[in-house]
Amino acid sequence: MNRTLIRDALTNLRPPAEATVAGWVRTVRHSKGGFSFITLNDGSCLATLQVVADGKLPNYAEEIAHLTTGSSVVARGALVASQGKGQAVELQASEVRVLGRADADSYPIQPKHHTLEFLRTQAHLRPRTNTFGAVARVRNAVCAAIHEFFQRRGFLYIHTPIITASDCEGAGQLFRVTTLDVSAPPRGPDGAVDFAQDFFARSTYLTVSGQLEAETCACALGNVYTFGPTFRAENSNTPRHLAEFWMVEPEMAFCDLAGDADTAEAFLKHVFRAVLDRCAEDMKFFNDRIDNTVLDTLAHIADSEFQRVTYSEAVTLLEKAGRQWEFPMHWGRDLQTEHERFLTEETFRKPTIITDYPASIKPFYMRVNEPDAQGRRTVAAMDVLVPKIGEIIGGSQREERLDVLEARMAETHMKAEDYRWYADLRRYGTVPHAGFGLGLERCVQFVTGMANIRDVIPYPRTPRSAEY
RNA sequence: UCCCCGAUAGCUCAAUCGGUAGAGCGAGCGGCUGUUAACCGCUAGGUUCAAGGUUCGAGUCCUUGUCGGGGAGCCA
Numbered sequence: 001m002n003r004t005l006i007r008d009a010l011t012n013l014r015p016p017a018e019a020t021v022a023g024w025v026r027t028v029r030h031s032k033g034g035f036s037f038i039t040l041n042d043g044s045c046l047a048t049l050q051v052v053a054d055g056k057l058p059n060y061a062e063e064i065a066h067l068t069t070g071s072s073v074v075a076r077g078a079l080v081a082s083q084g085k086g087q088a089v090e091l092q093a094s095e096v097r098v099l100g101r102a103d104a105d106s107y108p109i110q111p112k113h114h115t116l117e118f119l120r121t122q123a124h125l126r127p128r129t130n131t132f133g134a135v136a137r138v139r140n141a142v143c144a145a146i147h148e149f150f151q152r153r154g155f156l157y158i159h160t161p162i163i164t165a166s167d168c169e170g171a172g173q174l175f176r177v178t179t180l181d182v183s184a185p186p187r188g189p190d191g192a193v194d195f196a197q198d199f200f201a202r203s204t205y206l207t208v209s210g211q212l213e214a215e216t217c218a219c220a221l222g223n224v225y226t227f228g229p230t231f232r233a234e235n236s237n238t239p240r241h242l243a244e245f246w247m248v249e250p251e252m253a254f255c256d257l258a259g260d261a262d263t264a265e266a267f268l269k270h271v272f273r274a275v276l277d278r279c280a281e282d283m284k285f286f287n288d289r290i291d292n293t294v295l296d297t298l299a300h301i302a303d304s305e306f307q308r309v310t311y312s313e314a315v316t317l318l319e320k321a322g323r324q325w326e327f328p329m330h331w332g333r334d335l336q337t338e339h340e341r342f343l344t345e346e347t348f349r350k351p352t353i354i355t356d357y358p359a360s361i362k363p364f365y366m367r368v369n370e371p372d373a374q375g376r377r378t379v380a381a382m383d384v385l386v387p388k389i390g391e392i393i394g395g396s397q398r399e400e401r402l403d404v405l406e407a408r409m410a411e412t413h414m415k416a417e418d419y420r421w422y423a424d425l426r427r428y429g430t431v432p433h434a435g436f437g438l439g440l441e442r443c444v445q446f447v448t449g450m451a452n453i454r455d456v457i458p459y460p461r462t463p464r465s466a467e468y
Numbered sequence: 469u470c471c472c473c474g475a476u477a478g479c480u481c482a483a484u485c486g487g488u489a490g491a492g493c494g495a496g497c498g499g500c501u502g503u504u505a506a507c508c509g510c511u512a513g514g515u516u517c518a519a520g521g522u523u524c525g526a527g528u529c530c531u532u533g534u535c536g537g538g539g540a541g542c543c544a
Contacts, residue, residue, distance in 0.1 A: 029503045086504045110494050439544030
C-alpha cells in the first residue's frame with residue numbers, strides 16, 4: 001500500500017495535498033449533523049491525525065457510524081487546514097475503509113487512563129498506547145545512536161554466541177540449554193546427569209555476557225562491539241532487573257582504564273544528545289507525563305563532564321558524610337545502593353564514574369593495579385552511576401599479563417583448562433585492552449524516566465513471568 | 469530470596485465499629501454538537517484473588533497460598 005506516514009502528513013506535507021493514511025482508531029466522535037471525527041494513530045509519531053468522514057460516504061451508516069476504538073482504518077483524501085482548534089491540519093476523507101473492527105466490549109485498551117501495571121498484562125496491545133509507542137520509538141533511537149557512535153569511530157560490530165559453554169565467572173546464574181528429556185535424562189555411573197549425551201556433548205548455557213569472546217576479536221581486529229541479548233537466571237525482583245535484556249559491550253585493544261572511561265562518557269553523551277535531537281515530541285511527552293526532570297537532566301548531562309573518583313576516594317567521602325548508613329562503609333566492602341545514590345544524586349548530582357575497586361570484590365579478568373600507598377590491592381575497574389538508575393555501565397581494563405591472570409584464576413578456584421582459549425590471548429601477542437557493558441534497558445529507563453524496566457522492553461522476562 | 473504494602477464491576481477506585489456492594493470512566497440505547505479522553509439522560513454489568521478458619525453474620529478479623537507493587541540483596 002502506498003501510504004503516507006502520519007508523521008510526514010503532519011510535518012512535511014503542505015495542504016492542500018492528497019494523502020492516504022492507515023492506522024488504528026484512538027477515538028471516534030460522531031456528529032448527527034452528518035459526519036464523524038476519527039482520531040487516527042499509526043505509530044510513526046506520538047501525534048494523531050484527525051480524519052473527517054462525511055456522512056455522504058457510501059459506507060457511512062453501515063461502518064463509519066459504528067467505528068470503535070482500536071479498529072484499523074485506511075483513509076484517503078485531502079489534507080487541509082483544520083477548522084477546529086486542536087490541530088493544524090486534518091484529512092478530509094473521500095474514502096474510509098475499515099480493515100478490521102475491534103469489539104468495544106472486549107477490547108482492553110479503552111480511551112481512558114490505564115495503569116502501567118494493567119498494561120503489562122496486555123503486552124500484545126500496549127504498543128498502541130501513547131506511552132509504549134513513545135518508548136518503542138525512543139528505544140529505537142537509542143539503538144540507532146549506539147551503532148552510529150561505534151561505526152563512526154571505526155568499531156566493528158561483531159556477533160558473539162548466544163549459546164555458550166563458558167559462564168563468564170561471577171556474572172550470575174545461568175539458564176541451561178539442553179535437548180535432553182528432562183523427565184528422564186541419561187545418567188552416568190555416579191547417578192549424575194550425563195551431559196556428554198546432550199546436543200553439544202557438554203553443558204551449555206545462554207550467555208550472560210559476550211565479553212570474553214569480544215576480547216578475542218578485539219585482540220585481532222582492534223576495536224569491536226557486541227550488541228545482543230543477554231540472560232541471567234537470578235531471582236531478582238526489582239524495577240531494574242530482567243532475566244533477558246540487551247547489552248552493548250565494546251572492547252578496545254591498546255586501551256587502558258582512562259581510555260575506557262573516556263569512551264563510556266562520550267558514548268553516553270552521544271546517545272543522550274541523539275535522543276534529544278531526534279525524539280523531541282516523545283521526550284516532551286515523557287517530561288510532561290512520566291518524569292518532569294528528564295529533559296533538563298539529559299540536556300545537562302550531554303553538556304557537562306562526568307564526575308570521576310576512585311573507590312578509595314569515594315569511601316573517604318562516605319565516611320565523612322556524617323550519615324547513619326544502613327550498611328556502614330569501610331574500605332574493602334562493595335558500595336551499596338544507598339552509597340551509590342548518595343554519590344551520584346547528592347554529592348555530585350551528575351553521572352559519576354567510580355574506578356579502582358578492591359581486587360577482592362571484582363572478577364578475575366580485571367587488571368590488577370600496583371598496590372597503593374597503604375599496600376591495598378585494587379583492580380582497574382569502573383562503574384558509571386547515574387541518578388535514580390544506579391549502575392548503567394560496568395567495565396574494566398582487562399588483565400593482559402598471563403602470570404597475573406593465572407594467579408587470579410587460581411585464587412578463585414577456577415578450572416584453568418576451561419579458559420585455555422582465553423589465556424591464549426595473553427600467551428600469544430598480548431596487548432593492553434579494555435571494555436565495558438551497557439544495559440540497554442537501563443539506558444532507555446534513564447532517558448525516558450520510566451520507573452520500571454518491564455515497561456521499556458516489549459516483552460519483559462522476569463522470574464515467574466513469560467506469558468507472551 | 470528477605471522485609472513492607474496491596475488484590476472489590478471491563479478499567480480506576482470507594483464501602484464508618486464486622487450488619488448483606490457504590491461512584492467515575494468504559495460499554496449499550498437515546499438526545500445534542502466542527503467535535504477534541506466532548507457533553508446530557510437512561511440501562512446493563514459483582515462467586516469482593518483462592519482455600520480454610522472465627523462469628524448469628526465476613527469485602528472488612530485470623531491462617532496458608534497465588535498474583536501485583538515498593539524497598540533490599542545480586543547486577544547491566
